[in-house]
Amino acid sequence: MEEKIQALLNEVSAYTAPDKQAVENFRMKYISKKGTLGELFEELKNVPVEQKKNVGKILNELKKAAETKFNELNESIEASSASGDIGLDLTLPPVANKIGNLHPLTQTRSRIIEIFERLGFNVADGPEIEDDWHNFSALNFPENHPAREMQDTFFIEKNPDLLLRTHTSNVQIRMMQKQKPPIRAIMPGRVYRNEAISARAHCFFHQVEGLYVDKNVGFADLKQTLYHFAKEMYGKDIKIRFRPSYFPFTEPSAEIDVSCLICKGKGCNVCKYSGWVEIAGSGMVHPNVLKNCGIDPEEFTGFAFGMGIERVTMLRYQINDLRLFSENDIRFLRQFQPVI
Numbered sequence: 574m575e576e577k578i579q580a581l582l583n584e585v586s587a588y589t590a591p592d593k594q595a596v597e598n599f600r601m602k603y604i605s606k607k608g609t610l611g612e613l614f615e616e617l618k619n620v621p622v623e624q625k626k627n628v629g630k631i632l633n634e635l636k637k638a639a640e641t642k643f644n645e646l647n648e649s650i651e652a653s654s655a656s657g658d659i660g661l662d663l664t665l666p667p668v669a670n671k672i673g674n675l676h677p678l679t680q681t682r683s684r685i686i687e688i689f690e691r692l693g694f695n696v697a698d699g700p701e702i703e704d705d706w707h708n709f710s711a712l713n714f715p716e717n718h719p720a721r722e723m724q725d726t727f728f729i730e731k732n733p734d735l736l737l738r739t740h741t742s743n744v745q746i747r748m749m750q751k752q753k754p755p756i757r758a759i760m761p762g763r764v765y766r767n768e769a770i771s772a773r774a775h776c777f778f779h780q781v782e783g784l785y786v787d788k789n790v791g792f793a794d795l796k797q798t799l800y801h802f803a804k805e806m807y808g809k810d811i812k813i814r815f816r817p818s819y820f821p822f823t824e825p826s827a828e829i830d831v832s833c834l835i836c837k838g839k840g841c842n843v844c845k846y847s848g849w850v851e852i853a854g855s856g857m858v859h860p861n862v863l864k865n866c867g868i869d870p871e872e873f874t875g876f877a878f879g880m881g882i883e884r885v886t887m888l889r890y891q892i893n894d895l896r897l898f899s900e901n902d903i904r905f906l907r908q909f910q911p912v913i
């Protein structure tokens with residue numbers, strides 16, 4: 574038994590502990606009641622009387638040595654954590670934080686704003702719940718226009734009418750009422766239409782409308798502004814074309830197409846084999862609209878345009894289903910990490 578105790582004495586004095594857990598393991602193994610010391614004191618009862626004194630003495634030495642060692646180990650662990658050594662290697666490269674990314678529609682909206690801000694356009698905002706006058710009447714919609722029907726527009730109240738705006742033109746109307754030209758602003762925002770939801774239509778979407786009213790603003794300004802926008806948004810090789818169209822609030826009106834980004838104009842299913850995709854509607858602000866807002870159409874002229882942010886984003890990233898934008902599916906949203 575003496576030899577066994579001697580061996581244990583050596584073991585105890587050589588013990589090292591790198592962390593708190595190792596110190597606790599030491600305590601359990603040697604000092605605790607169920608540990609080695611406890612067992613040895615049990616065994617001491619069976620040692621012959623003539624040896625008992627001697628064995629008891631070295632066993633007590635072992636006990637003391639283990640207790641001293643335990644205190645030492647504890648102190649050195651305390652001291653190393655107080656000195657800032659917390660078992661972390663700070664020279665290792667950091668683990669990148671998993672941060673989120675902006676929604677693809679937000680990214681596109683920011684890019685659109687950036688392009689027009691550099692041309693001197695302000696950014697304006699207005700209410701999504703609107704009255705009939707700011708959404709329809711001021712914009713020269715005739716009394717019996719289909720957009721004024723329940724199946725096309727979400728009405729909140731009837732007589733007097735309150736509705737969810739169907740475009741952000743209400744913001745332009747409010748701006749023209751409040752402010753004298755020159756006016757140069759874009760209006761991004763959410764708009765609502767009473768449509769059956771499918772891959773190509775939704776009951777809400779996002780729009781950016783633009784307005785430029787001043788003396789001598791002409792169709793050439795409209796064309797160059799939107800051509801510049803298309804080149805900034807889609808690349809300098811983009812082609813652009815204007816097709817005659819009709820809106821109650823512009824005269825003349827034009828639909829704007831860009832050469833298909835997918836097939837470069839050769840023909841594919843995105844451009845329906847025409848080589849062109851529609852990106853915006855536009856036109857010269859109708860004199861009635863200017864008059865309705867207290868601006869003299871003899872003195873001032875202006876152009877306006879409107880585009881869907883979803884549509885621009887779908888072309889940018891080749892997304893084929895509008896519903897993906899509002900389903901909050903993380904597998905879709907995570908694909909729009911900005912490139913650093």
Ligand code: 2NL
Binds near residue numbers: 742
């Ligand atoms: C489209 C077409 C358009 C406008 C919006 C506008 C606003 C005022 C006066 C005149 Cl206050 N026009 N906005 C003009 C032409 C087209 O939007 O396809 N949007 C998604």
